[in-house]
Amino acid sequence: MNHNVDILTKEHMTMANLEEYDHPDLYDAENEGFDSDFAFIEKWAALMGGTVIDLACGTGRTTIPLAERGYPMIGIDIHEGMLERARHKSAQEHSDIRFELQNCEELNLDVKSSLIFMVGNGFQHFLTNESQDKLLDSVCKHLKESGIFIFNTRFPNKEELLAPAEEEYWKTYKDEQGKEIDVYTKSDYDALTQVQDYEISRRLKREDGTVQSVYQSRIKLRYTYPMEMERTLARHGLKVIELYGDWEENPPADSKPELIYVCQKEKECM
Incomplete structure (x- = not known):
């Protein structure tokens, strides 16, 4: 009985934490012009090749322009309203983008990718150790051998x-x-x-x-500290091969607002 209560509580916490995204039009207006992460992600998309998976893709801010450059894209999000706007924005020229309503902790795709990314500090929405573990387990299971996972978080300075x-x-x-x-x-x-x-x-x-x-x-x-993050990633077979303080590939520092992780799959998931 207590186990069921815990499940309901976690589900309620997840859904309650999505209210910030209940107005996708405002989200797009508020973030209009932000693309400082795009060149970095595209560089890795070109290096890795094949289908790219965009986790917590929102309204397709990064998914759609990558598709415009010719990369096969899958966009995943848990918020239906954000996905509806993404589909609407991409409908005319990029209807081949595969947008799916899924919880990133429980990914169930019929493909594996050489590149999975999660930008916009989406990693910070996973509030507990258990939630982070489920996310990273899902990522590992959907990465090809030696595949790359890229994500960013705000620096907890x-x-x-x-x-x-x-x-x-x-x-x-x-x-x-x-x-x-x-x-x-x-x-x-x-x-x-x-x-x-x-x-x-x-x-x-x-x-x-x-x-x-x-x-x-x-x-x-x-907020997850760098040494804590490295240890957590390693438990899921992901090795940090690059760590930056911004999307221009400068080293991390107290003066930098975020941390950008580039991780490589070293072993099969547990």
């Missing part, structure tokens, strides 16, 4: 984790109707779970600058 609890202005962008939206965030870090709880407030403005409406969402993100 003190500036990132000790952000003030009070609300801070983050950015302003325009929605599809050209209206400005101000974004504010506040966060609370739990050192025991290594999970940061973020509250995001998006304020749609009228032409005179007054607030017309407010949309609030929450998201929890797990």
